Amino acid sequence: MGTWLPGVVVNKKQWSDELFSLQIDAAIPEFNAGQFVRIALDINDERIARPYSCVNSPDEKYIEVYFNIIPDGPLTPKLARLEIGDPLWVWDSVNGLLTLNEVPECRHLWMCATGTGIGPYISIMKTDKVWNRFEKVVLVYATRTFAEMAYQDFINSALNDHGGQFIYCPILSREEKQSMLPGRIPGLIDNGKLEAQAGVEIDAQNSHVMLCGNSGMIADTITVLGKRGMQKHKRREPGHIAMEKYH
Template identity: 40%
Template sequence: MEWIMANWKTATVKEIVWWNKRLFSLIVQAQIEPFKAGQFTKLALVNEGNRIARAYSFVNPPSHADLEFYLINVEDGLLSPPLGQLKAGDQLQIASQASGFFTLDEVPAAEQLWLLATGTAIGPFLSILQNEEVWDKFKTIHLVHGVRKKEDLSYRDLINQLMERHSQLKYVSLLSQEKNLDGLNGRITTALEQKSLEQYFAVQATPNNSQFMICGNPAMVKESCQILLNQGFRRNRRSEPGQITVEQYW
């Protein structure tokens, strides 16, 4: 995520949803400028005159009035722990203008769209999947979510609802630290290299039929990108369209 120069607005907490001891969603209400699905903004708290700010992607689609963000409660973090302690009615600051290019208008149309995310980086994909544009642009969409344990698989109800409404959406989880009875085991990078994802969905991904959007920690993004490059895919650039679009998320 690249930093943005912020014009700060006041946001009011509507709800905080704790998924487990580490993961929570912060839902706020604020008057901000329109944004695109897949973009991010900055949230901030002021402590003793010092503004502490971090970038977070929207989970909600642009059409929703409530603004939702998916966070990990970082131990000894400067912002996530106090954000997690907020209550309904409390206030924080939000940048009025969103930023980022991890959006569908940067991705060429294709038969298949692969959305690869680790941890809280599934957030921008949920925003994209709740927007109608994606369903007209791709015939099949594969959502892949890699986490450590089953308890980290948040938003399953929302994903199931999206799958019920859109038969073209396919989903698989990967667990790296415990047995997965409903998906795959291991890491996304390994599954990508060994083509386990293609085997799971019974499809073949080629540069002629697929687009990849990858969102996660920098190491995962770098390794996944290199694996796809080795398989003949290319980075997607405005001057030279390819098949790989990435967002580093931490």
């Protein structure tokens, strides 16, 4: 059981025509970086709710969510129209297993995102835990175009703060840009180009791979990693891959 908490938008950032972040003031309970909240609006007398990963760290005062408009979607066009001071609903529990608590002992953490799937990794990277625990932290961020890459200032400051430990691999599928890999995550793992760019190998001995975003990327990456003897992680059956499927 749970209940809806009243929330209010306290900040809004528009990254492009389709991409938005909202900061929300609501009294949610403690959570772990990488988890998601449920956000709802009352639309035509119906409460429409969807899950969204927290971009904020557990220490920050406001919830932050990052999303794109799905033109025919019931919630996102309305969510994007909210302004500072507007009310919304937030479910009073936070869920999800894409957290560091679920990652078994390993040396290298790979965090792979498509599109808005970058959100939970920003939250994780805002915590000390990730920097205290892994020898290498690799962020793989795949979008169609560079204009769709959000949170670049935060990522650049993490590169400054955690130089040799933090490796950033941006990937573009629909345009070419210097120093960014062209293609898609599964293909670039399969042909070895992602690891060549990162200077770190993905293997069952040393690596844990988090996958977040679209289901095609997640399914294809699991297949590619399966060829290396890597499997989904389960609490009762430790593995090497964790995921959060957005759509």
